[in-house]
Amino acid sequence: MSGEVHAAHHVPQKVTQTPRRGGNGRTGRDAYDLATVLAIAVAAFNEHGYEATSMGILAERLGTSRSAIYYHVTSKEDLLRLALDRALDGLEGVLLEPGATVGPADQRLRHVLRRAVEVLVEELPFVTLLLRLRGNTEVERSALDRRRRFDHAVTKLIDAARDQGAVRTDVDAGTTTRLLFGMINSIVDWYRPGGALSTSQLADDVIAVALSGISRQEIRRPGA
Amino acid sequence: MSGEVHAAHHVPQKVTQTPRRGGNGRTGRDAYDLATVLAIAVAAFNEHGYEATSMGILAERLGTSRSAIYYHVTSKEDLLRLALDRALDGLEGVLLEPGATVGPADQRLRHVLRRAVEVLVEELPFVTLLLRLRGNTEVERSALDRRRRFDHAVTKLIDAARDQGAVRTDVDAGTTTRLLFGMINSIVDWYRPGGALSTSQLADDVIAVALSGISRQEIRRPGA
DNA sequence: TGGTACTTACAGATCGTTCAGTAAGAGAGT
DNA sequence: ACTCTCTTACTGAACGATCTGTAAGTACCA
Numbered sequence A, B: 001m002s003g004e005v006h007a008a009h010h011v012p013q014k015v016t017q018t019p020r021r022g023g024n025g026r027t028g029r030d031a032y033d034l035a036t037v038l039a040i041a042v043a044a045f046n047e048h049g050y051e052a053t054s055m056g057i058l059a060e061r062l063g064t065s066r067s068a069i070y071y072h073v074t075s076k077e078d079l080l081r082l083a084l085d086r087a088l089d090g091l092e093g094v095l096l097e098p099g100a101t102v103g104p105a106d107q108r109l110r111h112v113l114r115r116a117v118e119v120l121v122e123e124l125p126f127v128t129l130l131l132r133l134r135g136n137t138e139v140e141r142s143a144l145d146r147r148r149r150f151d152h153a154v155t156k157l158i159d160a161a162r163d164q165g166a167v168r169t170d171v172d173a174g175t176t177t178r179l180l181f182g183m184i185n186s187i188v189d190w191y192r193p194g195g196a197l198s199t200s201q202l203a204d205d206v207i208a209v210a211l212s213g214i215s216r217q218e219i220r221r222p223g224a
Numbered sequence C: 001t002g003g004t005a006c007t008t009a010c011a012g013a014t015c016g017t018t019c020a021g022t023a024a025g026a027g028a029g030t
Numbered sequence D: 001a002c003t004c005t006c007t008t009a010c011t012g013a014a015c016g017a018t019c020t021g022t023a024a025g026t027a028c029c030a
Helices: A034-048 A055-062 A066-072 A076-096 A105-122 A124-131 A138-163 A173-185 A199-212 B034-048 B055-062 B066-072 B076-096 B105-122 B124-131 B138-163 B173-185 B199-212
Strands: none
Touching (some): A034 A055, A034 A066, A034 A076, A034 A124, A055 A066, A076 A105, A076 A124, A076 A138, A105 A124, A105 A138, A105 A173, A105 A199, A173 A199, A173 B173, A173 B199, A199 B173, B034 B055, B034 B066, B034 B124, B055 B066, B076 B105, B076 B124, B105 B124, B105 B138, B105 B173, B105 B199, B173 B199
């Protein structure tokens, strides 16, 4: 039924940190591209919160003027929409992968958890922004709506794994799902790629703790 | 002058939703008390974010004027400080309880987890505000500092339980702790007291999933 | 010459906060 | 019972700063 998640609209944009001055491109003056503006904006949004971040701060960080930004985007909210689309495109893409659509439910669940962690790390600032939304404007509400649909797809996966006998039944299904999401989503609050913990190891750890908890394990077969 | 308001520490204040008109208290006019103003303010802060919430919105919700609020508090930041103090007082109180200080580490850990969930629910709006801080102002940074000290105390408990052999060692201690906190803290994003799930049951579920994960359990003795 | 990427200048609104003034009850004095 | 004074709890206007967004002009390059 409802799982019709929109496919990735376009290829993830390369975020170039430096303005391409003068010659290499094709055009006029300093030439910040949209991706740069967006990357700086999202970083600032995550530091101060979207509404508390002024276009003046963005301009300062870009080394340009407030109004120059309006050459690249039509509004502040436009920046937000662009950023949220990117996060959501990435997450929804996971659900379309073969590993998420074929095979036993518990294996599909493992695949989605692992890939969700990976996308979350790849698109860290964008997903961070998404996860901190309040839903005050229409843009925010529609992003939250897409996020809810994603969550719901994962919930159905957990339900399937439960029917299959792979998930505990002494805790309510909704509670299980929410606690699981809480654990995964918290990654944006502390994980920074490039440190001692690799993304791959992080994904392993998340799956291990999510499935088996923090207690010391007895004999446990890898299949369940 | 009115600076020395300092939240009545541990005793949870009654939040009266209605202004006490006329006679019972002292004198004057409508007489909103600090607790009412604070409750309304925190609710608004959680909905729109602290910085995005204007004094005008608070005044509107209180049915009064912006300037009237300044009779009760010295500044907008003062409201924030009061709210954060309340959340932190509650959480820190848990660490002082006998159940958190005496006995085997794994039992103390269980106690702290359960009580942390309970305080989190009791003081839901205040803790919610705390958990969404960015650390931009001095008030926010000092609150985050207190929160880090609380987290660190729990981390030490987990370490003790690990030394005792109750916690898995195949996942890094720091990662374990952060995933655990992520799970617990996420409660503020979805749990609302008064529903089908009681606070006590929620605490049970959190402990069950935190310790043993979402997988179907084999034989597992309640002690570990 | 024409498009690109701006800059300067500003409109209009809203922000947190201050301040002078005031309505109304409480207590004291008579 | 009556006034007088003091305290409480505001009201309403105004302040300077800052906010998003726009309009018009301009430097640069092909």
